Each structure stands twice: as C-alpha cells, then as structure tokens.
Amino acid sequence: MLAYIGRRALLAVFTVWAISVLAFVIIQLPPGDYVTSYIAQMAASGSVVSEEEADNLRIQYGLGRPIYVQYYKWVKLFAEGNFGMSMEWKRPVTEVIGDRLWLTMVVAVSALLLTWVLALPIGIYSAVRQYSLGDYAATFVGFIGLAVPNFLLALVLLYLGFTLFNANTGGLFSVELQDAPWSMAKAWDLLKHLPIPALILGLAGTAQQVRIMRANLLDELRKPYVVTARSKGLTEGRVILKYPVRLALNPFASTIGYTLPYIVSGSIIVSLVLGLPTVGPLLLRALIAQDMFLAGTIVLLLGVMTVIGTLVSDILLVWIDPRIRLEDS
Amino acid sequence: MAVDSKGALTAAPRETLLSVRNLKTYFPQDEGTVKAVDGVSFDLYPGGTLGIVGESGCGKSVTARSILGIVDRPGRIVEGEIHFRRRAIDGGAEADRMVDLATLAPNGPEMRAVRGAEIALIFQEPRSSFSPVHTIGNQIDEVIMLHQQLDRRQAREKTIEMLRRVGVSSPEERVNQLSNQLSGGLRQRAMIAMALSCNPSLLIADEPTTALDVTTQTQILALMRQLQQEDGMAIMLITHDLGVIAEMARDVAVMYLGRVVEQAPVDEIFHAPRHPYTQALLRSIPRIRSGPRERLTPIAGSVPHPYDRPSGCPFHPRCPEFMPGTCDRQAPSLRLVGDQHAVSCFLYE
Numbered sequence: 001m002l003a004y005i006g007r008r009a010l011l012a013v014f015t016v017w018a019i020s021v022l023a024f025v026i027i028q029l030p031p032g033d034y035v036t037s038y039i040a041q042m043a044a045s046g047s048v049v050s051e052e053e054a055d056n057l058r059i060q061y062g063l064g065r066p067i068y069v070q071y072y073k074w075v076k077l078f079a080e081g082n083f084g085m086s087m088e089w090k091r092p093v094t095e096v097i098g099d100r101l102w103l104t105m106v107v108a109v110s111a112l113l114l115t116w117v118l119a120l121p122i123g124i125y126s127a128v129r130q131y132s133l134g135d136y137a138a139t140f141v142g143f144i145g146l147a148v149p150n151f152l153l154a155l156v157l158l159y160l161g162f163t164l165f166n167a168n169t170g171g172l173f174s175v176e177l178q179d180a181p182w183s184m185a186k187a188w189d190l191l192k193h194l195p196i197p198a199l200i201l202g203l204a205g206t207a208q209q210v211r212i213m214r215a216n217l218l219d220e221l222r223k224p225y226v227v228t229a230r231s232k233g234l235t236e237g238r239v240i241l242k243y244p245v246r247l248a249l250n251p252f253a254s255t256i257g258y259t260l261p262y263i264v265s266g267s268i269i270v271s272l273v274l275g276l277p278t279v280g281p282l283l284l285r286a287l288i289a290q291d292m293f294l295a296g297t298i299v300l301l302l303g304v305m306t307v308i309g310t311l312v313s314d315i316l317l318v319w320i321d322p323r324i325r326l327e328d329s
Numbered sequence: 330m331a332v333d334s335k336g337a338l339t340a341a342p343r344e345t346l347l348s349v350r351n352l353k354t355y356f357p358q359d360e361g362t363v364k365a366v367d368g369v370s371f372d373l374y375p376g377g378t379l380g381i382v383g384e385s386g387c388g389k390s391v392t393a394r395s396i397l398g399i400v401d402r403p404g405r406i407v408e409g410e411i412h413f414r415r416r417a418i419d420g421g422a423e424a425d426r427m428v429d430l431a432t433l434a435p436n437g438p439e440m441r442a443v444r445g446a447e448i449a450l451i452f453q454e455p456r457s458s459f460s461p462v463h464t465i466g467n468q469i470d471e472v473i474m475l476h477q478q479l480d481r482r483q484a485r486e487k488t489i490e491m492l493r494r495v496g497v498s499s500p501e502e503r504v505n506q507l508s509n510q511l512s513g514g515l516r517q518r519a520m521i522a523m524a525l526s527c528n529p530s531l532l533i534a535d536e537p538t539t540a541l542d543v544t545t546q547t548q549i550l551a552l553m554r555q556l557q558q559e560d561g562m563a564i565m566l567i568t569h570d571l572g573v574i575a576e577m578a579r580d581v582a583v584m585y586l587g588r589v590v591e592q593a594p595v596d597e598i599f600h601a602p603r604h605p606y607t608q609a610l611l612r613s614i615p616r617i618r619s620g621p622r623e624r625l626t627p628i629a630g631s632v633p634h635p636y637d638r639p640s641g642c643p644f645h646p647r648c649p650e651f652m653p654g655t656c657d658r659q660a661p662s663l664r665l666v667g668d669q670h671a672v673s674c675f676l677y678e
Contacts, residue, residue: 227458232445233472234475236436243460321462
C-alpha cells in the first residue's frame with residue numbers, strides 16, 4: 001500500500017516537473033524576452049526603464065544565458081515565492097492572483113462536493129428503481145442539466161434573484177465586505193454566497209455523474225456476487241451499499257483528477273457572468289494580453305491541481321478496489 | 330409424498346423439511362408475462378438430496394430463488410406455497426415449526442433470518458460469486474456475525490475453521506486474499522464454507538460444478554457429500570448434468586418449462602422413466618455401453634420461446650406420444666404412478 005502511494009507520489013513529482021517545463025515554454029513563446037516587453041509596457045504607459053534597471057532584470061532572470069539556466073533561475077525564483085511580474089497589472093503575479101487562488105479552490109471543491117452529494121444518492125436510486133417515476137424524473141432533470149449551458153443558468157438565476165428577491169446573487173461577497181479584511185463576518189458572507197455558484201458549476205457534472213453512477217450500478221446489480229450477498233440474509237440496503245455501489249464508485253473516484261481543473265477552467269464564463277473573483281477570468285485576460293508570467297503561473301497551478309487531484313483519486317481507487325494494488329506490483 | 334383420494338399431490342406429512350406446492354413465479358414484462366415457474370410441486374426431507382434437472386430456462390434457478398425470496402425484479406411469486414421447517418430455537422423452548430416462505434415479505438426480518446442461516450445457496454459462477462474487492466474472510470465473517478452472536482474476532486476464527494474443513498490449504502492466509510487470487514475450485518470451496526458457516530438445514534446448490542473442470546468437479550461433489558454426512562443438512566441440487574444427479578441425488582425432479590413433469594427416486598428415473606420428456610432426455614446423453622459409432626437421439630424441436638408457451642401440456646409440440654385433442658387442450662397434473670413415483674402426463678391418467 002505505502003509502496004504504491006510512494007510510486008504514485010514519485011510519478012506526481014515527475015509530472016509537476018514536466019508541467020513546469022511546459023509553463024516555461026509558454027512563457028518563452030512570445031518573441032523578445034520578458035525585459036523587452038517590460039520596457040515596451042513601461043514606455044506605453046509613459047515611464048522609462050533605465051539601462052541599468054533593464055540589465056539588473058536580465059541578470060535576475062538569467063536572460064541571455066542558455067535556456068536551461070533560464071529555466072533553472074525561473075524555478076529558483078518560484079521556490080522563493082516569486083512568480084515574476086504581471087505585465088498587464090504591473091504588479092507581482094503573487095499579488096495579482098492573491099486571494100483568487102484559494103477562492104477558486106473553495107468554489108471548485110464546493111462544486112465538486114455538491115456534485116457528489118447530489119449525484120451519488122440520485123444515481124443509486126435511479127439504478128435500484130430503474131424505470132420508476134423517480135428514475136424518469138432524475139433522467140429528465142439530468143439531461144436538462146447537461147443540455148443547458150451553465151452561464152445561461154447563471155444569468156437566469158441572477159435575473160430571478162434580482163426580480164423575485166431583489167437580491168444580487170452575483171459575486172462571492174456582499175458589496176460592503178468586498179475589500180474588507182478577513183473576519184468571521186466575511187467568512188460567513190462567503191458561505192452564504194457559495195451555494196449558487198457551486199450549484200451552477202456543479203449541475204452539469206452532477207447530471208453526468210448521475211448517468212455514470214446509474215449505468216455502472218445497473219451493470220453491477222446483475223453480477224452474481226449481489227445474489228450471494230442477498231442470499232446471506234443482509235438487508236437490501238446493506239447489500240446494495242456494501243457491494244455493487246462500491247464497485248460502481250470506481251469511475252466516480254477516477255474523475256476527481258480532471259474534474260478539479262475542469263471546474264476552474266470551465267468556469268471562466270460563469271465567473272465572468274457572476275462576477276466571481278476566481279483565477280478563471282484572470283487566465284482569460286492574461287492569455288489575451290500575452291501576459292506570459294501570469295498565464296504561465298496559472299497554467300502551472302492548474303497543472304499542479306490536476307496532479308494533486310489525480311493523486312487523491314489514485315489513493316481513493318486503491319481503497320475502493322484493492323485489485324489495482326495487486327496488478328501494479 | 331402424500332396423495333389425496335383423486336391421486337393428486339396434497340400437503341406433505343409433517344416430517345418434510347421443505348414442501349413446495351403449486352409454486353408460480355412470473356416476470357411481467359412489456360412483451361408479456363414470462364411464466365418462469367408455473368406450478369411446481371415437490372418435497373424434500375431432512376438430510377435428503379433432491380436433484381432438479383432440466384434444460385436451460387426451465388425454471389430451475391428461479392425455483393431456487395423463489396424459495397430464498399431473492400427473485401430479481403420484476404419477478405415475483407404469484408401463487409403457491411413453500412412450507413419450510415424452521416429450526417427449533419436453542420434450549421428447545423419452542424418446537425420446530427412450519428413456515429410458508431411464500432407469504433413472508435422477501436426482505437422482511439423473518440425471511441432474512443432464514444436466508445443464509447437455515448437455507449444457504451451456492452451457485453455456478455465461482456469467478457464472480459464473491460465480491461472482487463472484499464477479502465474472502467470479510468465476506469464469510471459477515472454472514473457469521475449476521476446470524477450468530479459472535480464478535481469480529483470469534484467470527485474470523487470460525488471462518489478459518491470452516492475454510493480448513495472444506496479443504497482450503499493455509500486458511501489463515503487465504504482469508505485475507507481476494508477471490509481473484511484463488512483458483513476456481515478453491516473459490517467454490519470457499520463458497521461452500523460460507524454457505525455452511527451457519528449450519529443450514531437446507532443447502533441449495535445451483536449448478537455448483539458446471540464451471541469447474543472434471544477433476545475439481547468430482548472433488549467438490551465428494552466434499553458436499555462428506556459435509557452432508559457430517560452436518561446432516563438436506564441438499565437441493567440443481568443441474569442439467571444427469572451424471573451429477575446419478576452421483577449425488579436420492580430423489581429427482583425433472584422440470585420442463587416451469588413445471589415438474591416427473592419426480593421419482595433416482596434409480597427409477599434412470600431405469601424406468603415414465604414421462605416422454607424424461608425418456609427423451611435420457612436417450613440424448615451418451616452411454617458407456619453404446620457402440621462406437623452409435624448416434625445420440627436429440628429431443629425433437631427446441632425449447633419454446635418464453636413468451637410463446639404452448640397450450641395444454643407444455644411438452645406436447647416436441648412429444649413423440651402427442652395425443653391430439655388432449656395434450657394441446659388441457660394441462661396434466663402430477664399424479665402418483667408408483668410408490669414414490671409421480672408423473673404429469675395424460676398417458677398415465
């Protein structure tokens with residue numbers, strides 16, 4: 001077990017390294033180097049960068065040295081928590097991303113949790129009571145959830161919230177607390193604002209997972225080991241939850257890896273509509289403005305999130321299905 | 330077997346362990362009702378072995394599942410009685426009593442108390458009849474803890490002891506293995522260990538050796554016979570293999586399309602079969618004394634589609650003794666033709 005997790009963790013570290021190379025390549029792609037575009041930016045806004053300052057920056061980033069030295073310097077700055085300057089915002093990338101990173105995580109994780117909390121029981125019910133009224137209802141709502149683009153849903157909810165309750169359902173905070181320092185009141189405010197974006201972002205995923213759970217469980221319910229479990233005299237609920245559901249959980253767990261970053265990058269439009277302070281819209285702007293340090297950093301962070309998600313699902317999978325561990329060794 | 334004045338089977342005398350009367354289990358579907366079991370009657374005595382033979386789809390397995398109350402949706406018992414003698418509660422304060430399992434709620438507490446503890450099931454698929462993600466020990470412990478007042482540690486000891494009894498080598502290690510780490514024969518042994526762990530009075534074995542190679546098959550059958558002698562349980566052996574029947578059963582019930590067409594002691598079935606179907610079935614298997622190039626006689630026609638059951642006697646379209654006007658109009662009932670020999674055929678009415 002430990003050996004398996006160790007091997008996976010080692011692979012994860014290797015993957016993160018590969019992602020960092022990719023992020024570095026993205027940063028290097030635009031013509032010129034960082035300093036030339038920095039000087040151009042400064043010139044555009046009317047200030048002048050002295051030769052001395054430019055040279056210092058070149059030395060700091062190792063520009064003009066071989067590419068692997070540049071990469072090394074970049075990674076080294078990283079370790080110090082310095083992700084470079086954002087061209088567009090003229091502030092360090094860390095400052096620009098700031099709270100957005102973990103607010104993004106909060107939104108993504110709550111959307112994921114909501115997906116699971118809704119999809120698991122509905123999927124189980126749909127399979128166990130196949131072709132019942134409840135199954136048809138879940139299927140109907142599920143397909144609507146899949147078919148409606150989530151930004152449209154966001155607009156509809158905003159409109160309804162505004163006309164029916166005269167409430168602004170957008171954002172993650174109330175206007176008066178937007179720029180306030182962190183406090184219990186602000187945290188509570190966040191919790192109150194969270195359900196709507198979580199629901200909107202989670203709905204399509206929920207519909208998909210309900211279908212997956214239903215299909216998997218239907219397959220598992222026909223297997224002989226379910227008959228064995230029933231013939232032991234267990235209650236029907238225990239039979240279903242201990243045996244077929246556990247096997248049907250497999251694809252659920254294996255999707256965590258890509259669901260997390262998908263919610264982040266897939267939420268760009270919803271975040272724009274709802275005015276959510278997450279990294280999604282920031283990435284979009286950074287890509288349009290060729291703000292490569294910001295874009296590279298976000299791509300790197302998304303990559304790391306995927307790797308962490310995959311590691312978590314790998315560990316969950318061995319717990320769910322011990323055969324995986326055996327095959328691996 | 331008991332008979333009333335008209336010669337039809339009636340309620341069995343008190344000493345039967347299981348007595349099934351006119352059992353009907355139907356599966357309502359959009360295309361029509363599948364009458365998987367359509368009026369089955371038979372008796373099983375304590376410690377006895379009843380073989381149930383028939384082609385695929387004749388309702389053998391559904392009969393077994395009806396007794397256990399685990400018929401798959403949308404199937405259900407629509408008619409009939411399943412009288413089962415429940416074990417006396419410890420201390421003998423209450424004598425053993427007959428319960429009609431057909432009237433119990435399939436997932437109610439009494440049915441679940443019988444299932445696994447007093448009637449156990451083993452079946453064909455040794456590959457998939459254990460959960461692939463739980464250890465063998467976990468799955469056997471579970472049934473022991475469910476029906477006996479034992480804690481986890483005592484249950485595990487009992488599990489190991491049961492595995493040793495059924496001939497699993499180094500059971501202390503096997504308990505922690507997954508089913509795919511065991512061979513087919515070992516899996517079926519573990520399955521038997523699980524079924525017998527609560528000392529049931531009836532073991533239903535549904536094609537227990539079909540998926541095993543011949544050597545393993547012989548070993549498993551020998552094991553079942555040995556355990557039956559030691560524990561005194563009754564076995565209801567469902568199979569399409571007449572060889573297995575000859576080796577194991579004392580009494581045989583032959584099923585065709587959801588009905589018992591003939592029931593008799595094993596010797597009479599093999600040496601003096603009365604029903605045309607049983608006769609045809611015996612002609613269709615190879616004999617050790619037959620000539621080298623002698624052809625087998627297959628049963629004419631094929632098993633009708635479940636939605637398209639023949640009227641009258643279900644066997645009449647394939648029957649060499651078909652009597653027009655009788656067999657296709659009315660359904661015969663099971664009647665005694667000998668001391669313990671019952672046949673459902675108009676030839677004997």
